[in-house]
Amino acid sequence: MQVQRRKVIGLAGAGVLGVAAAGAVGLQVTGDEKTTPVASTSDAIAFFGERQAGIVTPAQDRLHFVAFDVITKDRAALVGMLESWTAAAARMTAGLDAGTIGAVGGIPESPPDDTGEALGLPPSGLTLTIGFGASLFAKFGLGEKKPAALADLPKFPGDAIDPAISGGDICVQACAHDPQVAVHAVRNLARIGMGVVSVRWSQLGFGRTSSTSTTQATPRNLFGFKDGTANLKAEEPALLDEHLWVRPGDGPDWMTGGSYLVTRKIRMIVETWDRTSLLEQETIVGRSKGEGAPLSGTQEFDEPDFTAVDGEGEPKIAKVSHVRLAHPTENNGARLLRRGYNFVDGSDGLGRLNAGLFFIAFQRDPRRQFVPIQTNLARHDVMNEYLRHVSSGLFACPPGLRAADDFWGRSLFA
Amino acid sequence: MRTPRLLALVAAAAATVPLAACGDSGDGDGAATGASDKITVDASDTECKVASSESAAGTVTFTIANKGAKVTEFYVYAPGDRVMGEVENIAPGLSRDLIVELTAGTYETACKPGMIGKGIRNGFKVSGSAAALTEDAKLGQATTDYQRYVKSQTGALIEKTTEFVNAIKAGDAEKAKALFPVARTYWERIEPVAEIFGDLDPQIDGREGDQEPGQEFTGFHKLEKDLWVTKDISKSGPMADRLLTDVQKIVDEANKATLSPVQLANGAKELLDEVATGKITGEEDRYSHTDLWDFAANVEGSQAAIAALRPALEEKDAALVKTLDERFASTEAALEKHRSGDGWKLHNELSQADLKVLSDEINALAEPISKVAGLVAGK
Ligand SMILES: [Cu+2]
Numbered sequence: 142m143q144v145q146r147r148k149v150i151g152l153a154g155a156g157v158l159g160v161a162a163a164g165a166v167g168l169q170v171t172g173d174e175k176t177t178p179v180a181s182t183s184d185a186i187a188f189f190g191e192r193q194a195g196i197v198t199p200a201q202d203r204l205h206f207v208a209f210d211v212i213t214k215d216r217a218a219l220v221g222m223l224e225s226w227t228a229a230a231a232r233m234t235a236g237l238d239a240g241t242i243g244a245v246g247g248i249p250e251s252p253p254d255d256t257g258e259a260l261g262l263p264p265s266g267l268t269l270t271i272g273f274g275a276s277l278f279a280k281f282g283l284g285e286k287k288p289a290a291l292a293d294l295p296k297f298p299g300d301a302i303d304p305a306i307s308g309g310d311i312c313v314q315a316c317a318h319d320p321q322v323a324v325h326a327v328r329n330l331a332r333i334g335m336g337v338v339s340v341r342w343s344q345l346g347f348g349r350t351s352s353t354s355t356t357q358a359t360p361r362n363l364f365g366f367k368d369g370t371a372n373l374k375a376e377e378p379a380l381l382d383e384h385l386w387v388r389p390g391d392g393p394d395w396m397t398g399g400s401y402l403v404t405r406k407i408r409m410i411v412e413t414w415d416r417t418s419l420l421e422q423e424t425i426v427g428r429s430k431g432e433g434a435p436l437s438g439t440q441e442f443d444e445p446d447f448t449a450v451d452g453e454g455e456p457k458i459a460k461v462s463h464v465r466l467a468h469p470t471e472n473n474g475a476r477l478l479r480r481g482y483n484f485v486d487g488s489d490g491l492g493r494l495n496a497g498l499f500f501i502a503f504q505r506d507p508r509r510q511f512v513p514i515q516t517n518l519a520r521h522d523v524m525n526e527y528l529r530h531v532s533s534g535l536f537a538c539p540p541g542l543r544a545a546d547d548f549w550g551r552s553l554f555a
Numbered sequence: 556m557r558t559p560r561l562l563a564l565v566a567a568a569a570a571t572v573p574l575a576a577c578g579d580s581g582d583g584d585g586a587a588t589g590a591s592d593k594i595t596v597d598a599s600d601t602e603c604k605v606a607s608s609e610s611a612a613g614t615v616t617f618t619i620a621n622k623g624a625k626v627t628e629f630y631v632y633a634p635g636d637r638v639m640g641e642v643e644n645i646a647p648g649l650s651r652d653l654i655v656e657l658t659a660g661t662y663e664t665a666c667k668p669g670m671i672g673k674g675i676r677n678g679f680k681v682s683g684s685a686a687a688l689t690e691d692a693k694l695g696q697a698t699t700d701y702q703r704y705v706k707s708q709t710g711a712l713i714e715k716t717t718e719f720v721n722a723i724k725a726g727d728a729e730k731a732k733a734l735f736p737v738a739r740t741y742w743e744r745i746e747p748v749a750e751i752f753g754d755l756d757p758q759i760d761g762r763e764g765d766q767e768p769g770q771e772f773t774g775f776h777k778l779e780k781d782l783w784v785t786k787d788i789s790k791s792g793p794m795a796d797r798l799l800t801d802v803q804k805i806v807d808e809a810n811k812a813t814l815s816p817v818q819l820a821n822g823a824k825e826l827l828d829e830v831a832t833g834k835i836t837g838e839e840d841r842y843s844h845t846d847l848w849d850f851a852a853n854v855e856g857s858q859a860a861i862a863a864l865r866p867a868l869e870e871k872d873a874a875l876v877k878t879l880d881e882r883f884a885s886t887e888a889a890l891e892k893h894r895s896g897d898g899w900k901l902h903n904e905l906s907q908a909d910l911k912v913l914s915d916e917i918n919a920l921a922e923p924i925s926k927v928a929g930l931v932a933g934k
Contacts, residue, residue, distance in 0.1 A: 212915050251929030336919025
């Protein structure tokens with residue numbers, strides 16, 4: 142029996158699948174970058190397509206990011222799991238149970254093949270995006286398939302990286318408009334993967350901190366500032382080709398059309414930030430707190446003018462400000478597609494919020510994008526006084542799966 | 556101990572599920588019951604000389620003489636280390652009989668000097684006219700085999716708990732400390748059986764803080780606290796006596812009860828769940844840190860239940876049996892790294908990374924085991 146998670150809403154359910162299928166076909170035929178239009182936050186997003194969903198997909202509200210270590214030496218077992226994962230991912234993103242039996246079908250003596258906490262919930266824009274870490278390639282003798290761009294990130298000044306919550310052989314980014322749907326997806330993948338992979342670490346996020354589409358308003362981070370105003374957007378295909386998607390000749394063929402994912406868990410010391418004067422906060426960021434305009438202008442989307450000076454001849458946007466140091470003009474034109482999330486992991490036992498930004502950025506080549514940008518920020522950004530980078534990850538995310546008989550990692554393990 | 560979920564349900568099932576073949580008197584119906592001669596086994600600390608390597612189907616009697624210096628055990632295993640029969644605690648100089656019913660097939664015998672490890676193994680072949688077992692008979696046989704296992708474990712449980720209790724009453728704290736994890740080994744191997752009798756399990760194995768208001772903290776873990784934390788066992792005698800009384804009660808009950816095949820399957824999984832929740836975290840033996848002993852015992856108990864079900868499972872899903880074999884072997888290998896002398900390292904001697912590896916092993920094993928109950932239920 143196929144239990145459709147959303148059987149309650151029969152008609153709407155059919156509509157959702159229709160949209161999903163149309164999206165997939167559109168991408169296959171034209172190969173353009175238009176994302177499936179999302180009618181509402183409960184709809185499904187196409188799982189199959191030229192690109193993996195969850196990159197230029199308008200950022201959903203919630204995140205559950207997970208990194209796995211492969212614990213088997215059996216290549217066939219890993220491939221088998223990736224096939225099972227793909228089937229489950231295709232089902233869950235469509236709003237179905239993870240398995241064909243479902244959470245409440247099947248026989249009473251057996252555990253169900255879906256954990257059930259998403260029963261009755263709509264697809265909620267769930268996307269599942271997979272990436273492969275450098276450590277995977279050594280484990281399976283895939284050395285020659287490892288892209289040069291997947292070189293370990295350098296240690297940046299001031300890093301306080303905890304290896305236990307960093308790296309991993311395989312990552313899955315689950316984004317959805319409902320946290321329960323994202324958590325359900327990760328939990329079921331972990332369950333399916335037992336004995337083959339082990340969860341190394343995972344991170345919940347709420348409140349997207351950047352917009353990946355011009356249709357979205359710029360959100361605020363936990364410092365109270367708009368974040369990601371200058372982000373790459375889905376509606377800029379030429380820029381995406383230049384900065385986001387791996388192109389033929391960039392590296393091994395299996396990555397062409399994919400993208401590199403950098404994660405950084407950035408703890409924000411919000412208590413000291415909150416004691417900082419508004420003037421200082423705005424100086425550090427380089428933008429106004431209310432409007433989000435660069436201090437050289439008045440509107441959020443005004444292009445920052447780094448040459449503008451105030452009455453005393455000082456730059457209106459400070460040399461050490463975040464917006465200047467992160468800006469493409471300061472980094473050889475390098476840009477990123479950011480889709481990070483705020484996090485609060487409760488409190489830290491000293492009464493401080495264990496909170497911050499789970500930074501996520503996609504790019505064509507981290508060696509020319511994230512690394513120089515972060516090096517610049519780590520050296521000069523005065524905001525660092527309020528930040529601790531505690532986790533780091535770099536993953537190669539292959540292009541999308543074109544059809545249902547394809548599976549995650551096939552191009553890598555073929 | 557674990558939270559007593561579904562205890563009522565399990566007990567009800569035990570009462571209502573009729574079993575194809577239960578009882579443990581070994582009438583030896585069907586196949587040739589010829590009063591085969593006794594097969595002598597000369598056991599030493601380094602050798603295990605079995606007088607014959609074959610026998611006709613039916614009742615086979617081994618007479619094991621321990622000529623070594625270490626206490627030994629003797630086992631007859633079916634494929635997959637399914638225990639067909641065993642005698643434990645054969646002291647040096649002593650001789651004991653093992654009577655075991657065997658159908659045609661290949662088996663292994665093992666002497667275990669020092670009562671540890673895989674033992675010194677020999678092949679053993681049984682031939683003759685054993686009637687083909689129907690599917691139901693295989694499951695019935697599983698419960699009989701497991702019952703035999705429970706019986707062997709409860710015997711050792713009483714023996715070792717008595718020694719433990721006597722050491723406490725004699726004020727010999729060092730001896731009691733050494734016996735604590737040993738006595739618990741036999742308990743932890745059959746814990747799902749013990750848990751059927753709801754109120755006894757918490758009395759014997761309840762952890763401090765698990766008691767309801769007005770309920771007393773008793774049993775193994777109370778004595779553990781006296782030994783390791785309070786370091787005063789001068790007043791622990793009555794508590795030790797009470798433990799022995801409770802253990803005796805549960806042993807009597809356990810030897811009367813017969814588990815259904817589905818309960819066997821669930822027991823195998825629950826033992827691993829115990830490991831995953833209580834032993835990996837070091838919660839179970841929080842004062843002595845001897846959790847790895849319990850860990851090993853839970854895995855062994857799980858393996859015994861699966862081994863009993865093995866013939867039935869092989870018919871239903873041979874690939875699953877292969878997976879279980881591999882994962883049991885992998886778990887054992889991972890655990891083996893933490894052996895220390897005749898026992899195990901303390902929980903607090905393991906790093907977080909060590910524990911993660913063990914946790915992954917248990918999850919990898921428990922996931923396929925969770926499919927066994929459904930298979931056994933036959934759907
Ligand atoms: Cu216990």
